[in-house]
Amino acid sequence: MKITDKGSKKILIDDCNISLKDTFDCGQCFRWTFDGVGWVGVVGRKAVRCIQQENGFIIENTTLDEVESFWRKYFDLDRDYGSIALDFEDDKYLTAAAEFGKGIRILRQEPLETLISFIISSNNNIKRIRGIINRFCQSYGKSLGSPFGEELFAFPDTEDLEKITFEGLAPLRAGFRQKYIMDAIEKVRRGELVLDSLNDLSTCDVGAALMSVKGVGQKVSDCILLFAYGRHEVFPKDVWIKRVISDIYGDDCYVANFGENAGIIQQYLFHYARNYGTNVEKEP
DNA sequence: CTCCAGGAACTCC
């Protein structure tokens, strides 16, 4: 991997096998959108556009220092994804899923945004999840101007949470999740849940802290552990993965116990099942 | 019209 300053606030990440489309479109995040040129996204208060290159990508509206101090970790640039899922050639479905999703990187996302986003994901579809999150950001997040055309908003931070009421969440049209969002906000506000203090805890203890929030059960907790706390060993089981397990693996559900990279494997399977279904045989 | 979506809370037993 090679990082080069191309000037005009454009940084090139080269010698890096990543597919921006698969990474941003595989269901792990909800705020990156393709504008015809690149993928526009906001993380924290940073609004950038990522443009796919042949063997890497360019990040626009950032600096070399910011790439080193932030984006390197966000995009998990120091992990070798090429060596994952290579030892399962007798598993045709997983081999196909891993080939299809080989450009995916598990993003290290903001804990608060991931918590609220996956509360919203409960019994919901991705298109509608994105809509609810966007309305949340436009209603309560700080404006970041319009560096790429459309006005962009940060995800609400702890300061923004102060002015939110239960009634004020109604325009999000989040349905029964509205009370769960409010419970998360209140716990964070009161200091009952300090999301940035959980990093040194065991995966089990972080999960327990997350599940103290109403609307956060095992699956939502696993997604937050995987996508915000870097716990790549957890294997979230949503309706798609349950379909993969019942249709492909049956009782032989060894995929859920892959060890340190189970979560990455899970994302390959999820992305593949959503695009191709589970109507494929497992054996070669 | 019914069925479904990156589920969880609740109520039974």
Place this chain on the structure above:
DNA sequence: GGAGTTCATGGA
């Protein structure tokens, strides 16, 4: 500990 029901909203 499991099995079944309910929960808002919007698209297919």
